[in-house]
Amino acid sequence: MSKIITVFGATGHQGGSVIRTILNDPELSKEFKIRGITRDASKPEAQALAKQGVEITTADMNSKDSLRQALQGSHSVFLVTTPAWGTAGSDAELVHGKNVADVAQESGVEHLIFSSLLHVTETSAGRLTHVPHFDHKAEVEAYIRSLGVPATFVLPGYFMTNYTMIGLLRKGENGVWTLAYPVGQDAKFPLIDISADMGKYVSASLKNRSGTLGTQLLGAEDYYTPTRILEEFEQVTGHKTQFVQVDPDTYKSFIPGPMGQEMLENHLFIESPGYFNGKSLQEAKDLVGKAGYELTSWREFLERNRGLFV
Numbered sequence: 001m002s003k004i005i006t007v008f009g010a011t012g013h014q015g016g017s018v019i020r021t022i023l024n025d026p027e028l029s030k031e032f033k034i035r036g037i038t039r040d041a042s043k044p045e046a047q048a049l050a051k052q053g054v055e056i057t058t059a060d061m062n063s064k065d066s067l068r069q070a071l072q073g074s075h076s077v078f079l080v081t082t083p084a085w086g087t088a089g090s091d092a093e094l095v096h097g098k099n100v101a102d103v104a105q106e107s108g109v110e111h112l113i114f115s116s117l118l119h120v121t122e123t124s125a126g127r128l129t130h131v132p133h134f135d136h137k138a139e140v141e142a143y144i145r146s147l148g149v150p151a152t153f154v155l156p157g158y159f160m161t162n163y164t165m166i167g168l169l170r171k172g173e174n175g176v177w178t179l180a181y182p183v184g185q186d187a188k189f190p191l192i193d194i195s196a197d198m199g200k201y202v203s204a205s206l207k208n209r210s211g212t213l214g215t216q217l218l219g220a221e222d223y224y225t226p227t228r229i230l231e232e233f234e235q236v237t238g239h240k241t242q243f244v245q246v247d248p249d250t251y252k253s254f255i256p257g258p259m260g261q262e263m264l265e266n267h268l269f270i271e272s273p274g275y276f277n278g279k280s281l282q283e284a285k286d287l288v289g290k291a292g293y294e295l296t297s298w299r300e301f302l303e304r305n306r307g308l309f310v
């Protein structure tokens, strides 16, 4: 009988990627039956998954009772949490992650794969203390470890879709595309095509459970500086670009509310000590390669999404 993998965020980018990768993998699609979690099973995204044979189950990470139902009989679980963006002081993400961890322990889950990030406050030795969407994920990771739930942590890099979906690359009236950051041109951004590649890290871990338990897989195809991001953008699209380093107050004025400080410090962290604290991506890339997958480069992402930059 196939094992059940329960996937949180099934209707979103990360969970959706995990589901697609498993369904398209000849080995994993036989080994696992997928249960996709949503708060609203009537959503078109949930309906589309049901048509592909995914068992859709309704649950809310705020409710442990709903989680007990959702995790019943699950061998593996993929967990992604999201912050209550814009709500200053919210610990919703921490509560969600701990709720799932508690229920995973109660339910005897054998492999929890959590989408984690580094602890910015600790990693920056207290210099940057306003990036809760990183800190809370790291705190959930620490909590999972403290419970002893068998787990692997996939830390996704900086989404390539930040340049398409939230318009970080903007076309000016003179036709020049501008990238404005509060950091220098040599900062290293570990880029990931989240929809295409998150599932590859998770699936590589499913294929090598014992070898990845307790480890952190750093999820990015490569480190890219703003210089390289723009050079490859120009080569693929033929558009002219410019990089502008803005001062912290100007940068914050782009993003009103508490998000301004959070995003500023998030980028200062990327510049120093580094999104992954200077660590190499090679180990996780090798694991993904051995599992039979190829990661998406920034150039390939641009070629596929050329039509969005007009």
Ligand SMILES: NC(=O)c1ccc[n+]([C@@H]2O[C@H](COP(=O)([O-])OP(=O)(O)OC[C@H]3O[C@@H](n4cnc5c(N)ncnc54)[C@H](OP(=O)(O)O)[C@@H]3O)[C@@H](O)[C@H]2O)c1
Residues within 6 Å of the ligand: 008, 009, 010, 011, 012, 013, 014, 015, 037, 038, 039, 040, 043, 059, 060, 061, 062, 080, 081, 082, 083, 096, 117, 133, 156, 157, 158, 159, 162
């Ligand atoms: N942008 C970046 O560069 C970057 C880099 C690294 C990490 N991240 C992190 O990535 C995460 C976002 O991932 P994503 O893009 O996959 O998110 P997404 O596409 O917005 O999907 C979020 C999913 O979470 C589900 N969800 C939300 N609240 C829930 C709750 N209370 N109970 C159960 N399910 C719930 C939603 O399902 P339903 O609505 O169907 O219930 C949805 O499927 C954020 O935490 C962000 O910090 C972002």
